[in-house]
Amino acid sequence: MTEAVSGDNSGMDDTSVPFRAGFACFVGRPNAGKSTLTNAIIGSKIAITSNRPQTTRHVVRGILHRPNSQLILIDTPGLHKPKTLLGERLNDQVRQTWSEVDVVGLCIPADEPIGPGDRFISREIAELKAKVVAVVTKTDLVSRATLLKQLTAVNEMADFAEIVPVSAITGEQIEVLVDVLSKHLPESPQLYPDDMISDEPERVMIAELVREAALEGVRDELPHSIAVLIEDVEDEETDQGPRKKIYAEIYVERPSQKAIVIGKGGSRLRVVGTRARKEIAKLLDARVYLDLHVRVAKDWQRNPKYLQRLGF
Structure with missing residues (x-):
């Protein structure tokens, strides 16, 4: 095990360094900071984030291009004890x-004690062929002394590569x-074009941005009950120029959840629409x-027909 505490990118442009390309994912209990x-x-909004656990539902690939490597990051849902058919399918997706x-990065928050969930996931990934790197997240929330204590605890958990x-x-x-x-990726030619930062379908990314906006400020039970489906995307001309409809x-x-999402007189739904529209405009540059x-x-969440319609 080694602990990485500083970096030096000198030599990254050296053509004698073999090009590496491959896939990595971050794992961890829900809300460990993976997305x-x-x-x-x-460096772009690929995965939606929320302070609610189990926000991520789709596997999203983000692609980082460097002179001598191409790192394809897969953002997975957090592994959790499933209570619905959706939960079971998300766990299957993760595994x-x-x-x-x-490469697998096990995310462990610096501001929370290592718990049974962390140890369970550590055991789950121990037999994988992938290299396992421990990533202690949210270091900005703790003191140096607390961080050192957490790093020691993580080191004692398992034999991590770094x-x-x-x-x-x-x-x-x-x-x-x-x-x-x-450095733990295999030697390989480039796998994706230089201008590509994700291979997630555009409609799925739009739906995720709408869902993120809808998750803001709702009661605890709603995040697991909200799903978004994009019915249509049209190009139209207006007096101000082209736009996406x-x-x-x-x-x-x-029905009670519907009332919460809409809000009194539609007030909350208007806020959701404004937030989502701004993020979608950035995504589409339109x-x-x-x-x-x-x-x-x-x-x-328990109905196979609805799950299929909603993309699960």
């Missing part, structure tokens, strides 16, 4: 991804982590008109 870390590394990547403390918020040690992940449906499981509707699909 925020993915976005920080790619399938683990079996196919070259341990890297990082802060996705401040950017501290992000480049070091990228160096560590990249997007029709989206937000699905919840009960003017956007967003048409939002809220639908009730009773117990959709």
Whole structure:
């Protein structure tokens, strides 16, 4: 085990260094900072984030291009004890991804004690063919003494290839982590074109941005009950120039949840639409008109027909 605490990119442009390309993923219990870390590394909003656990539902690939490497990051849902058919399918998705990547980063928050969930996931990934790197996240939230204590505890958990403390918020040690992940990739030619930062379908990314906006400020039970389906995306000409017209449906499981998402007099839904439209405009680099509707699909998380319609 080695601990990565500083980085030196000198020599990264050296043509004698073999080109490496491959897949890496961050794993960990829900809300360990995996999606925020993915976005920080790619430098763009690839994965949605929320302070609610189990936000991520789709496997999203973000692609980082460097002179001598191409790191493809896969953002997976957090492994959790499933209570619904959706939960079971998300866990299956996680394990399938683990079996196919070259490097796994186990994310452990610096501001929380190591718990049974961390140890369970550590045991789950111990037998993988991939190299396992421990990533101590959220270092900006703790003192140096607390961080050193957590690094010691992580070191005693398992025989990790390396341990890297990082802060996705401040950017501290992000480049070091990228160096560590990249050096464990196989020698390989480039796998994706230079201008590609994700292979996630555009409609899925739009739906995720709408869902992120809908997750803000709702009660604890709603994040697991909200899904978004993009019904149509049209190009239209207006007096102000071209724009994208997007029709989206937000699905919840009960009429009471629909009322929460819409808000009094539609006030909350308007806020959701404004937030989502701004992020979608950045994603598409275009003017956007967003048409939002809220639908009730009773117990959709347990219904195979609804899960298929919603892309799970």
